Amino acid sequence: MSDVARLAGVSIKTVSRVVNNEPSVHTETAAKVLAAIERLGFRRNLGARNLRRGSSSGIIGLVLEDVANPFYSGLTRAVEEIARATGRHVLTGSSDEDQDRERELTLEFCARRVDGLIMIPAGERHGYLVPEMQAGTPVVFVDRPAGDIVADTVLVDNIGGAAAAVTHLAAHGHRKIGFLGDAEEIFTARERLRGFREGCGNAGIPFDPRLVAMGPHTQEGITAIVREFVLGPTGATALVSGNNRITVNVVRAIAGLPRRPALVGFDDFELADLLDPPVTVVAHDADALGSAAANLLMARLDGDTSAPKRQTLPVRLVPRGSGETPPP
Amino acid sequence: MSDVARLAGVSIKTVSRVVNNEPSVHTETAAKVLAAIERLGFRRNLGARNLRRGSSSGIIGLVLEDVANPFYSGLTRAVEEIARATGRHVLTGSSDEDQDRERELTLEFCARRVDGLIMIPAGERHGYLVPEMQAGTPVVFVDRPAGDIVADTVLVDNIGGAAAAVTHLAAHGHRKIGFLGDAEEIFTARERLRGFREGCGNAGIPFDPRLVAMGPHTQEGITAIVREFVLGPTGATALVSGNNRITVNVVRAIAGLPRRPALVGFDDFELADLLDPPVTVVAHDADALGSAAANLLMARLDGDTSAPKRQTLPVRLVPRGSGETPPP
DNA sequence: CCGCACGATGACAACGATGTCCAGCACCAG
DNA sequence: CTGGTGCTGGACATCGTTGTCATCGTGCGG
Numbered sequence: 001m002s003d004v005a006r007l008a009g010v011s012i013k014t015v016s017r018v019v020n021n022e023p024s025v026h027t028e029t030a031a032k033v034l035a036a037i038e039r040l041g042f043r044r045n046l047g048a049r050n051l052r053r054g055s056s057s058g059i060i061g062l063v064l065e066d067v068a069n070p071f072y073s074g075l076t077r078a079v080e081e082i083a084r085a086t087g088r089h090v091l092t093g094s095s096d097e098d099q100d101r102e103r104e105l106t107l108e109f110c111a112r113r114v115d116g117l118i119m120i121p122a123g124e125r126h127g128y129l130v131p132e133m134q135a136g137t138p139v140v141f142v143d144r145p146a147g148d149i150v151a152d153t154v155l156v157d158n159i160g161g162a163a164a165a166v167t168h169l170a171a172h173g174h175r176k177i178g179f180l181g182d183a184e185e186i187f188t189a190r191e192r193l194r195g196f197r198e199g200c201g202n203a204g205i206p207f208d209p210r211l212v213a214m215g216p217h218t219q220e221g222i223t224a225i226v227r228e229f230v231l232g233p234t235g236a237t238a239l240v241s242g243n244n245r246i247t248v249n250v251v252r253a254i255a256g257l258p259r260r261p262a263l264v265g266f267d268d269f270e271l272a273d274l275l276d277p278p279v280t281v282v283a284h285d286a287d288a289l290g291s292a293a294a295n296l297l298m299a300r301l302d303g304d305t306s307a308p309k310r311q312t313l314p315v316r317l318v319p320r321g322s323g324e325t326p327p328p
Numbered sequence: 329m330s331d332v333a334r335l336a337g338v339s340i341k342t343v344s345r346v347v348n349n350e351p352s353v354h355t356e357t358a359a360k361v362l363a364a365i366e367r368l369g370f371r372r373n374l375g376a377r378n379l380r381r382g383s384s385s386g387i388i389g390l391v392l393e394d395v396a397n398p399f400y401s402g403l404t405r406a407v408e409e410i411a412r413a414t415g416r417h418v419l420t421g422s423s424d425e426d427q428d429r430e431r432e433l434t435l436e437f438c439a440r441r442v443d444g445l446i447m448i449p450a451g452e453r454h455g456y457l458v459p460e461m462q463a464g465t466p467v468v469f470v471d472r473p474a475g476d477i478v479a480d481t482v483l484v485d486n487i488g489g490a491a492a493a494v495t496h497l498a499a500h501g502h503r504k505i506g507f508l509g510d511a512e513e514i515f516t517a518r519e520r521l522r523g524f525r526e527g528c529g530n531a532g533i534p535f536d537p538r539l540v541a542m543g544p545h546t547q548e549g550i551t552a553i554v555r556e557f558v559l560g561p562t563g564a565t566a567l568v569s570g571n572n573r574i575t576v577n578v579v580r581a582i583a584g585l586p587r588r589p590a591l592v593g594f595d596d597f598e599l600a601d602l603l604d605p606p607v608t609v610v611a612h613d614a615d616a617l618g619s620a621a622a623n624l625l626m627a628r629l630d631g632d633t634s635a636p637k638r639q640t641l642p643v644r645l646v647p648r649g650s651g652e653t654p655p656p
Numbered sequence: 657c658c659g660c661a662c663g664a665t666g667a668c669a670a671c672g673a674t675g676t677c678c679a680g681c682a683c684c685a686g
Numbered sequence: 687c688t689g690g691t692g693c694t695g696g697a698c699a700t701c702g703t704t705g706t707c708a709t710c711g712t713g714c715g716g
Contacts, residue, residue, distance in 0.1 A: 041459025046439045047375045048672035051701045073401035111374045131369025276604045339666045376702035379671050
């Protein structure tokens with residue numbers, strides 16, 4: 001900046017006035033300054049600026065499980081859009097479902113003085129966030145609630161969705177329904193299992209623990225379970241899968257079976273409509289989750305100090321065929 | 329920090345020593361300081377620290393077309409991993425293929441003093457980056473080259489891949505092959521078209537401009553073109569699609585046709601193996617692109633000042649069935 | 657018993673930018 | 687000619703942190 005001032009023959013302060021578009025600068029002087037800026041390729045240091053002005057950093061921290069998962073990348077995009085509308089950018093980090101890594105990432109973001117945090121929490125303990133929140137960094141939890149603190153949260157109706165999946169299958173005559181869910185440590189997995197049980201209860205289907213598998217996540221593991229459910233003594237005629245990745249694995253597993261069970265998956269995914277048969281899913285919108293969270297955060301940044309909110313976004317069952325196969 | 333110093337009864341400099349783990353602090357003093365830090369929930373301001381130390385910001389800027397596109401989100405993840413290995417984070421921004429937006433994002437990132445930039449460029453003009461690069465911000469272009477400057481670049485073998493697609497189809501007896509590509513403004517689209525022509529030449533197939541469509545990107549538009557190619561006077565028996573999104577649309581379009589043409593898609597995508605028929609693709613690895621770019625960038629950050637490099641990553645044809653349908 | 661090295665601590669400036677406040681200057685009305 | 691007014695431009699402090707250097711005991715070898 002002082003280089004620019006020297007080249008333009010003015011003081012540093014005048015340069016500052018020009019880059020900040022302050023009105024009280026002679027047009028001619030401003031032109032000289034701009035020319036010098038252009039010539040030297042000067043760009044003001046936003047970090048220093050924010051430090052001096054005490055203004056916010058203009059960065060939102062987004063901590064999620066894995067940006068590469070299409071579900072989260074959709075959410076990321078939605079957050080980015082809303083951040084952009086207020087002139088902010090998004091710093092992303094993947095926790096890989098690892099509590100320590102989540103914590104490390106999050107605190108690092110705080111040290112960078114992000115304006116706010118949006119988190120898909122990996123762990124159950126978030127006490128470490130309390131000082132940050134007290135210091136004024138708003139935090140919004142998405143998809144899963146915080147472990148042991150109260151904070152803004154945006155969830156989807158996991159229970160209702162899983163129950164609806166069972167209801168749908170029951171309406172097509174199924175009574176032996178298997179559930180393949182994510183690891184029980186994960187909030188959404190527990191909730192969806194609970195919804196599954198509720199759905200069974202509503203449909204008058206006795207809950208059979210042999211038809212529940214939580215946690216497998218490899219193609220091999222899931223194939224084995226699907227075979228066991230369908231071909232084993234439990235004789236499942238239908239399956240509910242607990243998330244998009246499990247669904248995909250289940251679809252692959254089913255393709256190799258002599259008798260194909262009906263299937264309803266939790267989470268929508270691209271091409272579900274093009275598979276054979278097209279996969280019926282409990283859909284919910286990653287965009288909507290991201291937008292809701294970002295909007296909540298923005299409200300906090302605008303000064304909303306009301307009590308922490310918990311939103312639950314609706315899901316909808318999208319019948320495409322795979323859930324409508326009747327039992328043999 | 330001064331609050332911590334006051335509470336611990338030491339000078340501000342001693343606090344600094346403690347948070348920086350400098351050895352020459354009495355254990356007892358350090359303990360007092362740490363207690364005060366804990367008590368006040370102090371976290372040092374990384375921005376101020378970097379300003380004072382003149383050290384790098386520890387942030388990599390990643391400008392791409394759309395984080396929500398699985399192809400780019402995979403790339404993002406790969407970049408994140410390599411950034412993490414050197415203690416850095418990733419600031420992402422979507423340009424939506426808009427040149428101005430790209431420029432705005434990029435310069436904003438520069439003003440934040442990112443350590444380096446990785447860009448999937450939207451436009452053809454990147455002169456605006458010259459001052460930044462001269463100022464020492466390394467820039468790596470990925471997937472598409474820079475418009476009018478020389479810089480590190482990582483590409484995939486678009487020409488070879490598209491030619492291989494034609495060769496594959498020709499080997500199965502096809503002579504009337506249609507090409508649906510992205511808009512011609514996009515580098516990869518042009519390259520792939522060029523590869524398509526080369527492939528035709530190699531196979532002794534006369535190039536028919538009526539069988540080329542560049543730019544349509546809606547389901548309706550693509551469906552119309554596919555119908556025209558296959559059912560119209562040109563009577564295409566096979567199609568090559570220019571990117572993952574077009575492929576998906578083409579698959580949908582084909583599903584509604586009385587006679588299904590063979591298909592090879594450029595870009596692999598999840599579930600391609602589960603469609604009916606499974607889609608043969610020219611695959612290349614988003615991870616590999618991201619890693620290569622990030623590694624190049626890291627080398628620059630480690631002081632590599634050699635001439636700009638251009639890497640071309642190989643592609644491979646993954647036959648799954650859709651390209652092996654013989655012509656009727 | 658002196659001086660010296662060494663460990664521990666603090667005062668101060670500086671990173672790059674901006675807010676505050678004041679001085680200079682032209683211009684105009686009185 | 688004077689004082690006010692409206693612009694401009696500059697000196698200085700400051701944001702939170704760290705590098706440099708100085709200070710101050712204290713223990714130890716000579």
